[in-house]
Amino acid sequence: MCADTPDTSKTTDYKDTLNLPRTDFPMRAGLPKREPGWLERWEKIGIYDRLRAQAGDRPPFTLHDGPPYANGHLHIGHALNKTIKDMIVRAHQMMGHEARYVPGWDCHGLPIEWKIEEQYRAKGKNKDEVPVVDFRQECRRFAEGWIDVQRDEFKRLGITGNWADPYLTMNFHAERVIAEEFMKFLMTGTLYQGSKPVMWSPVEKTALAEAEIEYHDHKSSTIWVPFRIARGGHVAMPEGEDDDFAGADSELLAKDLQGAKVVIWTTTPWTIPSNRAVAYSPEIAYGLYEVTGRPEECWARIGDRYILADALAEQTLSAARLEDTMYRRLRDVSPQELSTLTLEHPLNGAEGAEGFWDYDVPMIDADYVTDDAGTGFVHTAPSHGADDYESFLKRGWLDRMTHNVGEESEFLPHVPFFAGLTVFDRKGKEGKANGAVIAKLVEAGGLIARGRMTHSYPHSWRSKAPVIFRNTPQWFAAIDREVGDGHDGYGTTIRERALRSIDELVKFTPPSGRNRLHSMIETRPDWVLSRQRAWGVPLTCFTKKGALPTDPDFLLRDDKVNARIAEAFEAEGADAWYVEGAKERFLAPDYDPAEWEQVFDILDVWFDSGSTHAFVLRDREDGTQDGIADVYMEGTDQHRGWFHSSLLQACGTMGRAPYRNVVTHGFTLDEKGNKMSKSLGNVIAPDEVVKQYGADILRLWVAQTDYTADQRIGPEILKGTADSYRRLRNTMRFMLGALGHFSEADRVDPAEMPELERWVLHRLAELDQVVHEGYRAFDFQHVFSQVFTFCTVDLSAFYFDIRKDALYCDGDTARRRAARTVMDLLFHRLTTWLAPILVFTMEDVWLDRFPGQESSVHLQDIPETPAAWRDPELAGKWQKVRQARRVVTAALEIQRSDKVIGASLEAAPVVHVEDPEILAALKTVNFEDMCITSDITVTADPVPPEAFRMAEVPNVGVVFEKAEGEKCQRCWKILPDVGTHKHEGTCARCDAALG
Incomplete structure (x- = not known):
């Protein structure tokens, strides 16, 4: 086999008689420098528009672009997102659709407005003093600038689409x-x-939507606040039981509840001034607890009685610095009894409040109350909580809503003691409101304990500042x-x-x-x-x-x-x-x-x-x-965003969903699975990857990952991706070399091809189905892994390895013509199968073979693959051949490592086969060609003890033998007939090729 050009320094030089590969396709891709040239070429020949113009009656396919925000350079998530979209569009176009893609941008809203405000503040300008139309025009110009930047960055990634006419939410028609x-x-x-x-x-x-919220740890003040029972109805005991109050007036409060207090716990002290109820759960066991002793520094007093959930009583009283010897449980308090109680606000009667809190605080049952934490009671402020509001809405109590907090989280002027104090300041730091409320509660005897805790708290994803319910x-x-x-x-x-x-x-x-x-x-x-902002479409009403x-x-x-x-x-x-x-x-x-x-x-x-x-x-x-x-495709966060x-x-x-498919990708993390952060120094910017490796390597990373889950990227991962790319590129280069000067006169009908070529066609038919099904299911990882395995294992390591000899050394034989025909069929399928993923490289491959000003792989469809190419029986036979071949090649590798031989052509092994099906398969092929040896003997004799065996192929053993004869100076096979032919130092095959 002509694995390399023979050394002919001492013999006749037959190098020029070989059919050596002919291609200018470079081993080194040089993608960072060469990709911009292809982009210019595509724009010049107008590929996207040409595809639209020649659509004919192709069925339409439309991926609608979820608009990115026009306010900064692209990050790796943008690159992942747009690349997946591009693969979807290109794949469907090449599968026979009229696949359109209109990129778009989200242009209105707070992030842009915030940037303009920051610019104003830096110049000492007040946004509120600028005419609103002037301010909006500045926002528009800001968005326009970033759209131009992002458009170029997206195009650099090889993203196809109608870039000349994208949609913008700030276009007049859109507005x-x-x-x-x-x-x-x-x-x-x-x-x-x-x-x-x-x-x-x-x-x-401004108000925020759930999609604009993210949760971060936040340290909050916690307080335990007792609400004094003002009055309530007495619940009669069951008939026949002792009850001093049986038959008493329903407004008569049980004696042991007179002066008792219901204790709540909250992490938002600032909402206490807006309390309008206390909630309990009928499913929780409650008890009445009395303080019998106290340490010096304690807000509880001996004789105080508290109603608490039994499961939380010890925890609550411990927070109040009471040891278990300092209180006792008096009795059960039933949910029916709680439902009759009316409480006083803890600031009721506060001097200087002018009766602001002198209103009844009812007890209400609510299914959101639990005994997992707190006291078993929930302070309810319907103006500052979703559950609280729903409870009041259900009861028709919306007239009891409070309006105590303004847009800067400040208490409004009508609120005693706290007017002007903020919950959070303009930088998102804690203001003075919580501290003032706590101090006033202490002064009014309205606190039994306080503390601090870190918990998950909602923040604006833009400003990163905490939010409030208001x-x-x-x-x-x-x-x-x-x-x-x-x-x-x-x-x-x-x-x-x-x-x-x-x-x-x-x-x-x-x-x-x-x-x-x-x-x-x-x-x-x-x-x-x-939203209470300026840059956007107004509520036109x-x-x-x-x-x-x-x-x-x-x-x-x-x-x-x-x-x-x-x-x-x-x-x-x-x-x-x-x-x-x-x-x-x-x-x-x-x-x-x-x-x-x-x-x-x-x-x-x-x-x-x-x-x-x-x-x-x-x-x-x-x-x-x-x-x-047909498709909406975005990140998983868009289930609560754009999809929603x-x-x-x-x-x-219009009465129904605007999409038929929803495709979702996860988030991109670093190599260790950490979220990317500038402070951690683990950010991978797409432009950096493009400058180092080229956009195709970034696209290949996307194709190799399971985008439906969170993905990882980093220097080592990209190195692995680049290695996969090089292996694939080598496969393409070999194929191009073998196709030099191929013409239709060389084409062979599949029915006339050798079995090995028909096996390749069978694999192509199998893969064609995999590719189509995978692309339709948006499963690029499966498509690429199957095609890549085919290229590197089935082709480079098997078919190409075997057929090198015929391609280089045969004359105009049927075998060589069949191999070249298969190479042509491979070329048209591999380039179109992979073009949606490796847009630049497949164009490079295509143009190497079909140069021309109007030529492009992206104007092609995936060719139809005949069902007749499928031959499962033949494939089963060749699976057995390959099993035996693996044993032979492994045995020869040991001899090569031990320097017994330098190349497999020096061997003529004896292969012992005990499996009759494998033996039958090997008897019908030129097994020495399959194993790239000069000769081989296949025998049914039992495997001798000294034979090499592999556990996964137990019925095959190989005994090494050296080939006998002389080395052919043209093909390097060692054969007995070398030197007996017309041309000096050749074997019969090479002699015939030389004529």
Whole structure:
């Protein structure tokens, strides 16, 4: 075999007579320097547009891009996300679809607004003194700058798409459609104004959605606060039992409860001034405990009686510095008894409060009360807690809501003692409110213990500052209010439609995404649509002056007004809402502008991005006929973000989900599994990888990882990826070399090919199915691993290794023509199979063979692979051949390591085969060619003791023997007939090739 060019220094030089590989394809890829050239070439020949122009009747396939935010350089998560999307689009295009991809950007919202505010503060400017339209224009310019930067960074990664005309949520048409989608909520009655606690950022001074929250450890003050029982009904004992109070007035308080106190525990002392109830659970066992002794420094007094959950009494009283010898349990306190009690606020009667807290505090039962921690009772402030609010809503007590805390988390001027004090300051640090509340409680005898604890607490993911629950008027979309008659088949409410879409219409990859999104939709509250900021699409609605939110004419609903707003936004953008005279422009002449208030809150940016299906999929020429995407693909955090808001928004306006597939990727971690952080120095930036290795190595890393889970990346992982790339590149280079000057005249029909070639075709048919199924399932890891194994194991280490001899040394034989035909078939499939992943390298491979100004692998489809190529019986036979071959090659490797031989062609082993099926297979092939030896003997004789064996192939043994004869100076085989032919020093095969 011609593994290398023979040394002919002392013999005739036959080097020029060999069919050596012919290719200019370089061993070293040089990707960082060469990739930009391919990008320029693709842009010059307009590949994306050419594919659109020649689409014909191809079935459409649309991946709708979840918009990244336009405010910084790309991070590794962006690279992962866009690369997966690109692979999906390219793969479906090459599988025969008309696969469109319109990239987009999220442009409105707090992050950009915050950046402009920071710039103002650095210059000593006050945002509130800048005209709102001027401020919005600065936000727009900021976003435009970053869009240009990110577009170039995405293109450098080889991402295909309509980069010349992306969608932007701040485009005028987009702002019009976002407003129109909002006004659909207005017109169907889904929109309402409510006053309920929302997560509020004191730093950013706006409400936040759940998707804008992340949880971090936070150290909080903890307090145990006793609420004195003011009065309550007596619960009669069962008939026949002694009861001093049997038959007494229902308002008569049991004697041992007179003056007793119900103790609550909280980590938010600042909410105590807003307390309106104390909650208990009917499932918890409670007791009445009396203090019988006390240490010197203790807020409890001898004779004090506390009602506590039995499971938490010892822990609570210990926090109050009471040892177990200093209190006793008097009796059970039943839930029925608790339900009759009315409490006093701990600041009731405080001097200087002018009766501010002199109101009744009822006891209420609630299913969120547990005895896992605290006291078994929950302090309830409906203005500062979701559960608290729901408890009051259920009872019709919303008139008892408090409005004590302002937008900077400051107590408002009407609150005694605490006015102006903040919970958190403008930098997110703890303010003075907690300390002042605790001090006043101590002064009023309203504390039995205090402490500090570290716990998980909600923070704004932008400012990283802690948030509070704050009651504030906001605009909501009611997700359980009827918005249609249900004739569309998906339900009459947003929640019903969303859940049914999840169950019946959408396929999730991985499947776990279904349960996650379903559970979120199933339990979520109404959607908070409003934000108290300036940069975004306003809530384009008007409210009647003097009307209450519950009044039927509170909101103006008029199609003509809506149409005027839409027309203005189309021409001028959402800035039209803010210019002087806007109210008059939109309302007159149909309504008196003086009778209406214009709403200036902006829409939650999740409503912006949730509406993109309308102005991208529905309205664009390169959208979809039904306004529904084949795929939405984002990170797992988008189950509570874009997947979620898009589902709610679309179900509210068009009745069903805007997607057929939801594909989710995990987060990218460092090599040790740690979250990337600049402070840890473990951040891997995509541009650094591109500069060192090239974008194809980054893309290959994406393809090799299970993106549905969290992935890891780092220097060692990238080195391994680069090594895989080199091995694959070598396979491609060998194939190109073997195809030099291949023409149709060389082509051989598969039926006329040797078995080895037909086995390769069988493997191609198998893999073609794997590739198509894998790409359709978005499983790039499986596709690449199967193709890579085929290239390195089946081809490089087996088929190419065997056929080198025929390719280099045969003359114009049927065997060589068949091998080259197979190489051509391999070429067209491997390049198109791998083009969606290795976009630059497969173009390099393609152009090496098919140079030309208009040539590109990305204009090709994956070729059809005939089903007739499949031959399972033949594959079974060759599996047995390969089993035996592994034993032979392993045996020869030992001889090579021991320097008995220098190359396998020096061997002529004897192979003992005890398995009749393997023996039959070997008898029908040129097994010496398969093993790359000069000769081989296959025998059914029993395996002798000295033979080499492998545990995994127990029925085959190899006895080493050296080849007999002389070395052919052309092919290097050692054969007895060398030197007996016309051409000096050749074997019969080489002599015939020389003519």
